Structure formats: C-alpha cells, structure tokens
Amino acid sequence: MNYPGKIKKEYNKYTSYANRGMDLEELINQSNEYYLESDIAVIYKKPTPITISEVKYGTKERIITKAYFRTPSTLDYNGIYRGRYIDFDAKETLNKTSFPLQNIHEHQLLHIKRVIAHGGIAFLIIYMNGTFYYLDGNNIINFIDNNKRKSIPFEYIETNGYIIEQKIKPRLDYLKIIDKLYFKED
Amino acid sequence: MNYPGKIKKEYNKYTSYANRGMDLEELINQSNEYYLESDIAVIYKKPTPITISEVKYGTKERIITKAYFRTPSTLDYNGIYRGRYIDFDAKETLNKTSFPLQNIHEHQLLHIKRVIAHGGIAFLIIYMNGTFYYLDGNNIINFIDNNKRKSIPFEYIETNGYIIEQKIKPRLDYLKIIDKLYFKED
Numbered sequence: 277m278n279y280p281g282k283i284k285k286e287y288n289k290y291t292s293y294a295n296r297g298m299d300l301e302e303l304i305n306q307s308n309e310y311y312l313e314s315d316i317a318v319i320y321k322k323p324t325p326i327t328i329s330e331v332k333y334g335t336k337e338r339i340i341t342k343a344y345f346r347t348p349s350t351l352d353y354n355g356i357y358r359g360r361y362i363d364f365d366a367k368e369t370l371n372k373t374s375f376p377l378q379n380i381h382e383h384q385l386l387h388i389k390r391v392i393a394h395g396g397i398a399f400l401i402i403y404m405n406g407t408f409y410y411l412d413g414n415n416i417i418n419f420i421d422n423n424k425r426k427s428i429p430f431e432y433i434e435t436n437g438y439i440i441e442q443k444i445k446p447r448l449d450y451l452k453i454i455d456k457l458y459f460k461e462d
Numbered sequence: 463m464n465y466p467g468k469i470k471k472e473y474n475k476y477t478s479y480a481n482r483g484m485d486l487e488e489l490i491n492q493s494n495e496y497y498l499e500s501d502i503a504v505i506y507k508k509p510t511p512i513t514i515s516e517v518k519y520g521t522k523e524r525i526i527t528k529a530y531f532r533t534p535s536t537l538d539y540n541g542i543y544r545g546r547y548i549d550f551d552a553k554e555t556l557n558k559t560s561f562p563l564q565n566i567h568e569h570q571l572l573h574i575k576r577v578i579a580h581g582g583i584a585f586l587i588i589y590m591n592g593t594f595y596y597l598d599g600n601n602i603i604n605f606i607d608n609n610k611r612k613s614i615p616f617e618y619i620e621t622n623g624y625i626i627e628q629k630i631k632p633r634l635d636y637l638k639i640i641d642k643l644y645f646k647e648d
C-alpha cells in the first residue's frame with residue numbers, strides 16, 4: 277500500500293540514494309516541479325485517496341478528524357508530456373533478485389492496460405539494487421501475461437528497463453527515456 | 463473551495479437536475495464509470511487534496527485522526543480520451559446572469575493554460591440556469607485575457623459553450639462535445 281507513513285519508514289532505511297535523506301516520492305516531486313517550471317511537462321502526484329468520515333469546524337478552517345486510507349485504483353502520477361498522456365507509479369524494493377508483484381494492485385495493472393490501449397504512456401519507476409529503472413507498461417503487461425511468477429526477476433528489469441539518470445535538475449530525468457522510446461530520440 | 467461537505471450542502475438546494483438527488487460530482491463520476499466500463503475513455507476524479515497531520519494505528523487499519531484540506535492547484539478530473547490528455551473541473555452557480563470567476567483559483571487558470579500549451583484538452587463543465595454547459599479552456603483563457611470582469615456573463619457561456627446532453631448512460635455525455643470540437647465529428 278502506498279501510505280505516506282509506511283513509505284517514510286521504509287525509505288529511512290536506505291542509505292544508498294545519491295540524494296541521501298530524500299525519499300523516492302520527493303525525488304519525483306522535485307523532478308516534476310522542474311519539468312513544470314521549465315515548461316517541459318505538466319505532471320502531478322495525485323493526492324492520497326482517502327474516505328473522509330468526520331469533519332469538524334475549527335476557528336479558521338475545517339479539520340478532518342476521522343478518515344480512512346483507500347486502496348488506489350490508478351497510479352500515483354499522471355499528466356501530459358509532448359502531447360502524450362503519461363501515467364506512472366514509483367516503487368522500490370529491498371529485494372535484490374526480484375521485484376514482488378504484490379507491489380502493484382490488480383486494478384493498477386488493469387489501469388496500465390487501459391491507459392496503453394487508449395494511446396497513453398504507462399510505466400513504473402523502480403528503485404532496486406541502488407539504481408532507478410524505467411520499466412515500460414508494455415513490458416510489465418507482457419511479463420505478467422507470459423509468466424505465472426509472483427515477482428519480476430531483476431534480470432528482466434535490467435534487460436527490458438532503462439536506467440534513469442540522476443542529475444541536479446531534474447533529480448530523476450525519466451522523461452529522457454520517454455523521448456527515446458516514444459519519440460525516437462537519443 | 464471544492465470541499466465535499468460544502469458542495470453537498472449547496473447541491474441539496476437544487477431541485478432542477480434531471481436526476482434529482484444526484485449531485486454534480488456524482489453525475490460526472492457515473493459518466494466516467496460508464497466511459498471506463500465501455501472502454502471509451504479512462505478518466506478519474508482526483509482525490510481531495512489533504513495534508514495528513516496525525517495517524518493512529520487501529521486494530522485492522524491505520525486511521526487518519528487529523529488532516530487539513532489543501533487548495534487544489536490542478537483541476538478535479540483528468541485522464542485520456544482517444545489518445546488525448548483530458549483535464550477538467552465541474553462548477554456550478556446559482557447566479558443566473560454570470561459565472562463568478564472566484565470559482566476558479568488562479569493556479570487552476572495557470573494549469574488550464576499549461577495543459578493547452580502542452581497539447582491537452584482543458585475545459586469546465588458548468589451547471590447554470592438548469593443546464594450543463596461545456597466551456598472550453600481556450601474560451602476561458604480568452605475571456606480572462608480580454609476582460610477585467612470578475613465573472614463570465616451567461617451570454618458568453620451560452621454563445622461559446624456547448625450544452626451537454628443528459629442521458630441514462632452516460633448521465634452527462636460531455637465527451638460528445640470533445641468529438642465535435644477536437645475530432646470534427648457531428
């Protein structure tokens with residue numbers, strides 16, 4: 277589950293990020309801010325899906341006093357780049373040999389299929405073995421359709437994925453991979 | 463502000479919807495569900511943006527016990543239709559002569575401009591005088607760039623907007639307007 281609290285806890289274990297102390301979500305948010313400010317792309321993280329159960333009226337504003345986390349049915353980030361619809365999620369694993377598919381909900385897989393079918397670009401950013409990988413939605417669907425395994429072997433990600441360059445700006449230049457894959461640029 | 467509680471309260475005043483008792487958000491969500499299930503488009507409402515301040519661990523799940531509403535910087539709905547990036551919001555007013563621009567935040571206007579500049583389709587669904595109108599982002603930007611008025615006159619919406627047909631499925635067939643405007647279909 278993609279719950280902020282839980283994520284933070286896991287991230288704090290890591291020391292191998294090039295940008296120490298910054299978690300994966302923060303790296304992507306900063307990259308998206310850079311893309312936005314530089315007029316390169318318009319990509320946002322969706323808010324955490326919650327069900328609000330109780331709201332109180334404070335002196336200045338309304339305060340949510342009871343709410344529950346919902347399972348997301350889409351991916352966390354979406355937007356537009358070079359006229360194309362972009363939809364992706366960021367995942368990480370401490371597992372060195374394979375990426376557990378339990379990290380992706382079944383309706384998220386369906387969502388990836390739908391986005392691709394309608395002409396969009398869907399992918400995952402996977403942090404694994406100290407490297408950030410771009411794994412295209414087509415590869416994910418292809419793997420799942422042809423395997424009964426509950427995890428994607430690291431070799432599959434290394435072979436079919438693309439290493440995302442880490443820079444100062446943007447922190448993770450994942451759109452460069454999309455240029456290469458979808459716009460035939462080097 | 464687009465707060466669920468506040469919206470509900472305003473919606474309950476209305477009796478003129480063809481679908482009595484169903485609020486604007488619900489009409490659009492049902493339309494989007496129909497589009498999704500019929501494999502026509504992949505469009506979702508973004509969750510309400512909140513800042514989570516306190517979380518407790520219940521017996522089965524984590525419960526948010528304190529959170530604040532955030533001002534949204536994008537529009538409420540986005541997705542993909544016929545390969546195009548779609549981004550919109552739904553607004554309503556009881557005002558009969560003009561649509562108050564305070565209904566749209568300044569960064570939402572900037573967002574509309576950016577989406578259009580990057581090749582996406584941005585628009586508003588406006589419920590006013592008992593009718594649902596599609597008003598394209600280009601018209602909104604054009605009006606604001608050429609007027610100092612703090613509201614859009616109803617005549618402008620009637621002249622430049624398009625009436626959205628109400629049906630059983632989908633409840634509000636707003637994609638039909640996009641077919642006409644962006645795909646040159648009748």
